[in-house]
Amino acid sequence: MKGLRQVIAIELLLIVRDPMSAFFALAFPPLLLWVKLRGDEPLPGGLPEIDATVPMLSVFVIGQAALVVLPATLAQYRERRILKRLQATPASSALVFGAQWFAHLLLAAIGTVLLIALGFAVFDLSAPANVAAVLLAWFLGALSLGAIGLLIGALVPNARAATVIGLSLFFPMVFVSGAMIPREVTSESMRAVGDLTPMAPVVETIRDAWAGNALSPLTLSLMAAIALVAGCAAVRTFRW
């Protein structure tokens, strides 16, 4: 336990020391929020745009940390034989995965808090209707996307490939799943494609939870299932 805590703390420190990942996970989403919300017309359906955008961009933050930063870190650790050095200690592969996942989840959590703070301070964001539901949805989203990130990190040959794969999953996904553009204004065909991505259930539940709509048990179980399957596959394919 003490080992896990130490590794997580160090991992988080290293992420924050890397200016690029810190910028993209922490500074970029607030920047997007500011750029996107210059006009203030409500969305079709009447929801103020800010109340959709903050939950949406929180998924952007999770995706950035889980699908882009995490796999690149893991692959770089393998390529540079940093994992090899860890393999010669009692650290298990589960500890390495756990620490990577938790550190990147914390990064995403900090990014989300920044977004929310900015929303309240500048944009008149409404408070979430159901805080517990938002936390649950956010956590399940981080779990499922994080597990996919771990799987990418376990499979790719090197850090460059990890970055290419991570970005080419992340960018199309944030557009079609409604993490960048509200689902209310995207075309039906785009929504149909978006619904096939693992990001769509995350966007849907976090937005529902924020607005106070009941969460669909099916969507929640879907996220849990993705986390379980991708997580198990990652553990099985992991190489030091």
Added chain:
Amino acid sequence: MTVIEIESLTKSYQANRAVHGLSLRVEQGEIFGIAGPNGAGKTTVVECASGLRRPDGGTVRVLGLDPRTQRRELLQRIGAQLQEAALPDALRVGEALRMYAALYDRPADWRVLLDDWGLADKKRASFGSLSGGWKQRLFIALALVGNPEVVFLDELTTGLDPIARRTTWGLIRELRDRGVTVVLVTHFMDEAEALCDRIAIVDHGRVIAEDTPAALIAKQHSDSLEDAFFALTGRTLS
């Protein structure tokens, strides 16, 4: 007491037979050297014994444990300095030692290791900013941070300046005097001669000679261990 028993170890990488039919025994509290030409299989042996690679055949026992099936238990009790390894560039020396200490059940005091290995001034230096020799010292310290009963040191003093080498020898002897078993891979015959209680010369994946430095020299009618090494491996300077 025998601490390491390797019997007919074989290990291939695809078609390349790195180790075949290698046997050796290391007794508790000795400094055991492994020397041999590049590509002889030394690193492979060390990695099989420390649970980093699965042998294809043969038996390996370290502290009575099988590295294949009792890896976790074994790794609590051994330490390794690897020939090829790294740490994240932004990680600082003190942070690395603190983190690695936390991975063991009964770690050594990492602050003492910091002093012992002359790293105290570098505590806040990042790994990426260290020169080769300082990285090497940090890796030796990391090998010892778990308070191991057996340490594997692959190319112990490669990259160290002459003063650091001598200091390192002294610290390795101190370790042995505390009862720690040391297995060291080295290309420096003066180091092997000065430091090792016994040496195995490995070539083409086998042990071709195993004895005390004095006996190896005497048997080859050589003047030094280096000459004995040339005689044994059939390598001449050309």
